Amino acid sequence: MSDRTRSGDEGALGDPGPHSAQTNAIQSAVSPPVLWPRLAGGVRADIQGLRAMAVILVVVHHFWTPHFEGGHLGVDVFFVVSGYLITLHLIGRPPLSKREFAQFWGRRIRRLLPAATVVLLACLALAAVLTPGEAARASARHAVAASLYVENxxxxxxxxxxxxxSPPIQHFWSLSVEEQFYLIWPILIATGFILARRRGEPLRWLALLVGGLIVISFGLQAYGSLAIRGWVPSLGWLDYSYYGTQARLWELAAGGLTAVLVVRGVHKRFVAGPRARVIRAWVGIS
Incomplete structure (x- = not known):
């Protein structure tokens, strides 16, 4: 989007000013022509591979839990990949006006809400037929929570x-976490670009903001785990951090920080140069 469009947009947060050229440079760096393998239609093969691996891990975990306890890590992979992709998108098209925020959130709603509505209605119908009264009412309550993206x-x-x-729509918890992430993440990205207008450059501010969020979120998750074991004072229901957004946010933010570092070109140290082969080998072994 051009600077003229931004400055003339009703409710804009301000003209990019001297950082417009810098923003354009960042946008051009988000999608370099030859860095990653791509499939037909421009889909990145490495991302698709990670998604496939995550799906396999989760499915095997659910059907073979006693023998595959670590399959739930597929959810963690999904969170990191989602954080990476959405941050890369927002850095390339930072929302700097009310209209752009509305457009971003509108796209998320149009993409997810229709399919989610069908699944929720089908689950409610099955619950009403197959489960007793109290369980059916619990399913209805969780369906409302899932429709508002607060099932977690x-x-x-x-x-x-x-x-x-054990509601039939329990799997909506991870989608709820992602939707809450989509709600706050554009604001954080815009904050980085706004701060950069006075001092510094956007990617540096974003790295600081996202890095700080990772520390806070990971700290809350670790504290909750310790509190459940009685080693530290309890935070009440926030101790149960497996489903909590506050404790899962660091995984999405880790993907976001990776995106920031990729746009800054840090990844080139690992894919090019004389030491790259050794680094990749050790990463693969680990």
Missing amino acids: WAIQWDISHGAAV
Whole structure:
């Protein structure tokens, strides 16, 4: 989007000013022509491979849990990949006006809401037919939470209060975490670009903001784990951090920080140069 469009947009957060050229340079760096293998249609093969691996891990975990305890790590992979992709997109097209924020959130709604609505209605219909009254009412309550993208908080609340949690739409918890991430992440990206107008450059500010968020979120997750074991004072229902956005945010942010570093060109140290082969070999072994 041109500078003229931004400055003339109603409700704009301000003209990019002297950083417009810098922003354009960042945008051109987001999609370099030859850095990653691509499939037909421009889809990145490495990202598709990670997604496939994550799906396999989760599916095998659910069907073979006693023998494959670590399969839930597929969800972690999904969070990191999602954080990486959405950050790369937002750096290339930073939302600097109310209209651009609305457009971003509107695209997310149009992409996810139709399919989610069909699944929720189908699950509610099956729950009404196949489960007793109390369980059906619980499923309806969780369906409402899932439709508002707060299912992770509903599950966490139930667990912390000793309720048995096995709603047919329990898998919506991870989608809820992602949607909450999509709600706040454009604001953080815009903050980095706004701060850079006075001092510094956007990617440096973004690295600092995202890095700080990783530290806070990971700290909350670690504290919750210790609190559940009784080693530190309890935070109440926030101790149950598996489903909590506050404790999962660091995984999405880790993908976001990776995107920032890629745009800065840090990744080139690992894919080019005399030491790259040794570094890749050790990473593969690990």
